[in-house]
Amino acid sequence: MSTHEVFTDRLQAGVLLLPTMVVSLLFLYYPTVRAIGLSFYQASLARGDVFVGLENYRRLAGSTEYLRSVLLSVLFATCVVVGVMAVALCVSFLIHEIEVGKGLYLVAVIWPYALPPAVAGLVFLFIAHPNIGIFTSYIEALGIDVNWFSNGPQAFVVVLIAAVWKQIGYNVIFMTAALGNVPESLTETAELDGVSRTQRLLRVYVPIISPTLVFLVIMNTIYGFFGTFAMVDLMTKGGPAGATNILIYDLYRTAFQFYEFGFASAKSVVLFVAVGLLMYGQFRLSDRYAYYGG
Amino acid sequence: MTDVTLQNVRKEFDGVVAVKNIDLQIPDGAFVTVVGPSGCGKSTTLRLIAGLERATDGTIQMGNEDVTAVEPKDRDVAMVFQNYALYPHMTARRNITFGMKSAGDFSDEEIDRQVREATAVLDIDDLLDRKPGELSGGERQRVALGRALVRDPEVFLMDEPLSNLDAKLRIKMRAELAKLHSEFETTTIYVTHDQTEALTLGDRVVVMNDGRIQQVDSPQRLYDYPETRFVAEFIGDPAMNMLAVDISSDGTEYEAVGPTFRIPLPEGDGLETVAGGQALLGVRPESLSVADSADRSSFAAEVTVTEPLGDSLLLECRTGDQEFKLHAEPRTAVEPGDRVALTVETERLHLFDPQTGAAIYHAAAAQPPEETGPIDSTL
Numbered sequence: 001m002s003t004h005e006v007f008t009d010r011l012q013a014g015v016l017l018l019p020t021m022v023v024s025l026l027f028l029y030y031p032t033v034r035a036i037g038l039s040f041y042q043a044s045l046a047r048g049d050v051f052v053g054l055e056n057y058r059r060l061a062g063s064t065e066y067l068r069s070v071l072l073s074v075l076f077a078t079c080v081v082v083g084v085m086a087v088a089l090c091v092s093f094l095i096h097e098i099e100v101g102k103g104l105y106l107v108a109v110i111w112p113y114a115l116p117p118a119v120a121g122l123v124f125l126f127i128a129h130p131n132i133g134i135f136t137s138y139i140e141a142l143g144i145d146v147n148w149f150s151n152g153p154q155a156f157v158v159v160l161i162a163a164v165w166k167q168i169g170y171n172v173i174f175m176t177a178a179l180g181n182v183p184e185s186l187t188e189t190a191e192l193d194g195v196s197r198t199q200r201l202l203r204v205y206v207p208i209i210s211p212t213l214v215f216l217v218i219m220n221t222i223y224g225f226f227g228t229f230a231m232v233d234l235m236t237k238g239g240p241a242g243a244t245n246i247l248i249y250d251l252y253r254t255a256f257q258f259y260e261f262g263f264a265s266a267k268s269v270v271l272f273v274a275v276g277l278l279m280y281g282q283f284r285l286s287d288r289y290a291y292y293g294g
Numbered sequence: 295m296t297d298v299t300l301q302n303v304r305k306e307f308d309g310v311v312a313v314k315n316i317d318l319q320i321p322d323g324a325f326v327t328v329v330g331p332s333g334c335g336k337s338t339t340l341r342l343i344a345g346l347e348r349a350t351d352g353t354i355q356m357g358n359e360d361v362t363a364v365e366p367k368d369r370d371v372a373m374v375f376q377n378y379a380l381y382p383h384m385t386a387r388r389n390i391t392f393g394m395k396s397a398g399d400f401s402d403e404e405i406d407r408q409v410r411e412a413t414a415v416l417d418i419d420d421l422l423d424r425k426p427g428e429l430s431g432g433e434r435q436r437v438a439l440g441r442a443l444v445r446d447p448e449v450f451l452m453d454e455p456l457s458n459l460d461a462k463l464r465i466k467m468r469a470e471l472a473k474l475h476s477e478f479e480t481t482t483i484y485v486t487h488d489q490t491e492a493l494t495l496g497d498r499v500v501v502m503n504d505g506r507i508q509q510v511d512s513p514q515r516l517y518d519y520p521e522t523r524f525v526a527e528f529i530g531d532p533a534m535n536m537l538a539v540d541i542s543s544d545g546t547e548y549e550a551v552g553p554t555f556r557i558p559l560p561e562g563d564g565l566e567t568v569a570g571g572q573a574l575l576g577v578r579p580e581s582l583s584v585a586d587s588a589d590r591s592s593f594a595a596e597v598t599v600t601e602p603l604g605d606s607l608l609l610e611c612r613t614g615d616q617e618f619k620l621h622a623e624p625r626t627a628v629e630p631g632d633r634v635a636l637t638v639e640t641e642r643l644h645l646f647d648p649q650t651g652a653a654i655y656h657a658a659a660a661q662p663p664e665e666t667g668p669i670d671s672t673l
Contacts, residue, residue: 185377188344188379189373189375189393189441191367192344192345192371192372193445194367195392199396203396207381208381208382210383
């Protein structure tokens with residue numbers, strides 16, 4: 001690897017790096033190390049920390065409630081990734097193909113992403129509230145009884161739709177940009193050859209924008225596991241009966257409702273490792289399937 | 295194979311007129327090159343024929359069918375692009391067959407047979423399992439040509455297909471394209487900004503400028519009988535010299551008179567109309583030569599720049615306030631600053647109208663005119 005020395009003076013380089021390093025150390029690495037450390041303690045505000053070794057992890061391994069939350073989270077994140085990307089790809093393709101009013105459609109699709117998750121959660125609460133929701137009467141007209149405050153699967157679906165809706169804009173930004181980079185002559189060649197639109201999307205565009213799609217799979221996975229906390233908190237509080245109790249919400253409750261900081265730390269370490277492994281797998285897969293040129 | 299006819303075709307982009315009501319007939323099996331500077335509308339014309347652009351006005355016919363509003367895929371044309379337009383994630387074989395398979399008009403055996411034939415002709419049999427990224431520019435262009443060939447289209451459209459190749463390869467591929475055409479005899483329309491390509495490849499050359507067709511002719515006639523000043527200056531390298539002259543006449547003989555020279559003009563059509571008026575004298579650099587001794591038509595000029603090209607010596611000269619170039623014999627002993635006597639090959643002179651740029655007179659016009667081409671164009 002060739003190195004390019006921008007600064008002749010190492011001290012100068014160091015000083016310029018310092019603010020970033022301080023912030024990273026203080027707010028990223030220290031808490032991470034502290035959380036890992038804390039996961040070996042039984043920690044509470046009142047009684048102080050007691051070292052318990054792997055007891056917290058043993059407790060996790062034996063908890064069916066936790067296992068359920070893990071499965072729920074995986075299912076939820078998978079649905080988020082697939083749902084977001086399928087919808088965003090269709091929307092991006094439509095926006096890419098249309099010639100008039102492109103900007104307008106783009107803004108319309110992207111704005112939910114500009115909302116803070118909490119606001120998005122609230123908006124959706126009002127849209128789909130079982131009693132006063134704007135859409136509720138229309139949905140009930142289709143013969144569906146909207147009662148997701150008490151119906152678990154329905155609650156899961158409603159939170160899922162909210163999570164997908166919120167994340168579409170982010171994906172569309174990247175996808176339309178990637179589609180815009182596909183050389184025009186490829187589209188024209190396909191047109192001349194009589195390649196249908198769907199074929200063109202699936203056989204030409206998707207492989208070419210696959211690096212962007214890989215990036216989005218990873219970002220959406222992170223979002224699916226961590227980014228949907230506010231929506232769960234505002235809309236269902238993990239309920240009804242744990243139907244939307246995804247890991248990130250579960251560990252928040254462990255820490256800040258039951259004040260079991262050690263146990264919550266162990267949960268966060270497990271989540272961290274799981275998502276890390278998942279992402280490693282995705283990168284490995286992408287090396288095999290994504291087209292990076294060359 | 296089919297013939298292509300453009301009638302009064304016009305294309306506007308947001309108020310900018312790219313193609314200004316052109317008429318063009320391309321006979322069945324012809325190799326027609328369209329040449330012109332950037333932005334002259336040549337690529338747009340090609341894209342109109344392909345159906346990638348819709349004409350604002352006018353009609354495009356292929357055979358007896360009006361295709362003006364027909365979708366690109368239903369026109370049975372194949373296009374080769376400057377950047378090859380290969381799908382980067384597909385192997386060469388898949389690139390060649392993808393269109394045929396998607397269209398669904400061909401059986402698998404037919405596709406296999408077509409691919410075998412085309413790849414043998416193009417000599418790319420060994421490259422079929424590689425992706426475009428692993429191919430050189432020339433190989434990529436062959437694959438792109440292969441993709442066009444296998445579809446056996448009515449018309450080949452080529453948009454500067456050789457422009458991304460290096461000079462040597464370009465000359466090689468040029469010869470191969472000519473060979474391919476003589477083999478398949480598919481109607482081919484070839485757009486280029488390179489006049490050498492246009493002249494060497496085309497049975498007929500269409501010169502375009504500013505959205506209009508300037509002239510449609512065989513390569514040699516284009517060179518010998520340019521109909522406009524633009525064509526005269528565009529075809530030929532270095533460009534034809536243009537000298538402002540007065541045309542003087544004593545009733546029988548005509549002369550082009552500049553501040554420092556008097557050049558006799560052979561009898562020909564158009565001279566009497568311009569006698570006593572002003573004109574631009576067109577002289578090709580190779581029609582001028584350094585004279586050993588001065589005679590009636592020779593004149594003196596100062597050499598400003600010398601460029602040895604090997605097979606000739608390109609001289610930039612000045613006489614009075616007019617500058618021009620000429621090809622002298624190689625190894626001629628001249629230096630910048632020298633004064634030399636120049637003679638003119640008077641049979642190769644042209645006169646152009648200084649205002650409209652239209653040709654008034656060709657000294658060589660006394661020769662019997664060549665056949666009138668099958669392609670007609672109206673300005």
